[in-house]
Amino acid sequence: MQGATVLRVNLSTGQIRKEAVPEQMIKTFIGGRGVGSKLLMDNMDPKIDAFDPRNPLIFATGPVTGTYAPTGGRYMVITKSPLTGAIACSNSGGYWGPALRYAGYEYLMVEGKAKEPSYIYIHDDKVEIRSAKHLWGKIVDDTENMIREETHPEVRVALIGQGGENLARTACVMNDKGRAAGRSGVGAVMGSKNLKAVAVRGTKGFKIANPDAFTAAVLKGRDKLKAGPTTSGLTMLGTAGTVSYMNMVGMLPTNNFQAGVFAGAAAVDGTVVKKDFMTRNRGCHSCMIHCGRVTKVTGHGQFDGRGEGPEYETIYGVGTICGVDNLAAVIKANYLCNEYGLDTLEAGIAIGTAIELAEKGYIPESDIGFKLKFGDADAMVKLLEAQAFRKGPIGHWLAEGGFRLAEHYGHPELFMGSKKQGFAAYDPRGSIGMGLAYATSNRGACHLRGYTISLEHFGNPIKLDPFTPKDKPYWLTILQNTTSFVDASGICLFSTFDMNPGEDVTAMVSESLGYNVGGPEDMLKIGERIWTLERMFNNAAGLTRADDSLPPRITSEPLTEGASKGHVVDLEPMLNEYYQLRGWDMQGRPTSDKLRELGLA
């Protein structure tokens, strides 16, 4: 069976060690999000603060990362989140994850805290901790360029911008300039360690266990993606193609979820991105989808620039939730988030929260410096900068994230999220299953753990009524278990609309590892194990049923217009059913029988 290596770098002591991952751990948790979470669990007390030097920052690849499996280029950043206090697992594409494997490591675990700004340079067997004093305070693109100058032209860099340096809880880890391990504030953990970047030059490469059988599985998967409707849709319009649809079904979050219909939706749709701003597609490592939007903004004054984006979630984060319908401004905000290393969702959600608080008079104008209103594109862009640098009271509280900002100004109920992490771009009142998905997501509100939209609106794999709770808890557990496995494999979730993860991804993982992980049922069991392990972390960190919650706006204030008018999410009955299906008690704690069944006791 193919082994795996974890490179352990302790920034406090300067110690650098290479350890083999136990074979049993790979069989039990596969890789990526699975093994990464297990390494976190085994190496920290979940109760400690996220900024404590003892909180490890783990970079994890999966068994298919770096191969030619379609979309097989993902890596994950696993750590305790400073935003949620729960386990964080932020997933990114690009080329950095593959490079780590080519250098000879499946995992990188960074521990401790450097005395001064530092970066790690990995060139195959050679690993160094270098000074980053000259890089601290630099934007992402400049930092990567400077590291490339002083190391090698083909180096791959994962790094933070000023957001992470200033411990913004909305900060992400960037890599390959336009890619981000975005959510849960993992960039701030990197900043708390004084770690500016991890630069990797991998030239060794790696072999897999069964090359011929692996290739057969890859070719089969490729054929499905080539024929797949979601793949071609994402190639054409990216995720941004979803804007108009979500508006049509009345769940495009507008003005901090005060509405599900946005008057400016047509102006910020993916078709406009393509027509007016896009220069070409960009693909991550070994991708067949190429959903990346390479864009250029010209003739829009202060919003001019070039870079990557926007995704649908970004159009919501720095667009619709702030009431902004100026697509040039949205794209500019995306560029700035990439340069400062801010999560386009969380950074925008914090601003959207602040706007509602300001409009209702809960934030004194002196804390902001001007009159803040929904729809003000200039203000939105300005507040991103304030956030990255913690400029003034508003900058400071934005950097703390929407929940802490709303709590500070006396109205935590106006923060639209769960576990202190903002919702993704789907108002759950138009897709009841998403309410349960947000509430139960182990890393806080998230659309990538259980995309019930797929069933409630797209009919994939079956069609469910979006407005009833019926069957939602059951399907959510299936989706959560599936995505847990997919994230463990190192493949991109976007491939799973057109491939069958239980057949295709399991085959690729099995032939790569040389260990038969089994079929669909086995996949669900492994996924359930990973999901439950994350839950154990959260429970040990002090989270309870009370954290599996939704704000009152979602549970008791019906939408007043559009196709989802009149609906709310009745969470508690769904939550009870969900816990039961999961084999957890009514406080959301896995029972000892369940733990034994999953081998987690």
Next chain:
Amino acid sequence: MKQIVVYQEKCTACRECEVSCSFSHEGAFVPALSRIKVADFYEEQFYQPMVCVHCADAPCAAVCPTVAIQRQADGQIKVIDDRCIGCKMCLLACPFGVMGFSPDKGVAHNCDFCDGDPQCVQFCTPGALEFKDVVSAAAPAKQKAAAALGLPQT
């Protein structure tokens, strides 16, 4: 003669060409040893796959001190492993930087068309790579350029 024809405007920098090339030649995923490489100009939004074009007057062959780089009957420039001493002069001589070197084998390498079925072409989803006769491939460019000069728009 057939060779790898590159349509850079279709390239998305996904590097499937690099991984598939290295896997078919080395039995390992090791893009560092790929015969084809994507030159990525991120800021300029320009990606250009670079691969051996089998020059008619090949500088790599001209500088090779052991005559290890030879032209085949079909026009292909090929490194004869047994003759290669690993001096890497060809890497420096190549104007496109597409001669590679394998440290393990101690020999230079370039694109060998995978015995007539180039894997990079097979795996290139956006169609940025094609395996065809370059002289014929250039013909449509003439029509296109001429049209741009004054073909009435309908």
